[in-house]
């Protein structure tokens with residue numbers, strides 16, 4: 001493999017030039033791309049509309065690599081955590097979450113993360129590297145296969161909410177969305193894709209200007225800069241007023257309602273005063289709010305809010321403020337597949 005290139009990491013132009021240098025027509029690149037990204041073949045041999053000689057040439061100069069499912073674990077509530085081993089041995093995790101008639105894949109965008117949110121298990125891994133677009137798409141393809149095998153149904157939704165901050169890996173994440181949604185790729189509707197961010201204002205605006213039309217979720221967790229600084233350190237760089245500006249811009253450009261994710265922590269952000277601040281934050285643009293039950297992670301002092309506080313908090317937003325609120329009881333707890341828990345417990349490279 002030494003001098004061979006991973007064919008899914010060369011650009012269309014590079015592939016076209018390569019083909020021309022071998023005396024082939026440029027349009028063959030399009031055919032190859034379809035085999036790779038739409039039909040998901042594993043070998044050049046399968047590219048049956050190409051001549052044998054060009055298939056052999058391709059095999060000499062390139063290779064096809066796909067992220068391998070190295071293990072799966074199913075929790076009591078049927079959530080399935082999937083570990084993927086990448087070409088360089090790193091491991092990332094994705095999760096298949098069945099809920100009602102939905103089958104959602106939660107996928108990773110980085111190996112580890114550098115943002116250090118205090119409630120998050122991924123943060124403890126530190127940052128290893130960004131995922132390439134193909135490694136992000138592979139998670140969807142494999143989780144979809146598991147969905148079909150287990151539930152006889154394809155994925156209905158995809159959320160970029162696994163390991164890593166997607167907007168810190170902006171270019172590759174955007175490219176992965178294009179492969180997921182485009183006709184030459186998997187053709188999944190953009191409406192079914194949500195990117196979840198802790199809120200990097202410049203990148204949110206940039207994303208609004210792309211023609212992706214995907215949904216945006218903000219992991220807010222505190223609608224007060226002092227509190228948010230404590231649990232989401234990057235908030236010091238992108239404080240709430242900047243975030244509000246960016247989200248307003250996103251809404252104006254896309255017309256897409258913002259999802260606000262809010263994990264309730266005991267005696268930290270679960271009072272009615274906190275709910276009122278959240279309500280004020282939400283007045284800036286159309287939102288729906290997901291209130292999430294916390295799964296304590298090792299090394300964090302934060303605890304799950306009591307049920308009573310959770311009920312009061314939710315009722316306040318729903319009844320007094322009239323906000324759409326969903327309560328997300330955490331899923332996959334027994335296998336560490338719940339929100340903020342992906343940390344390669346079994347596979348963490350030492």
Ligand code: SF4
Nearest residue numbers: 113116117120123164
């Ligand atoms: S919550 Fe997201 S951004 Fe924060 S450390 Fe975890 S993975 Fe990174």
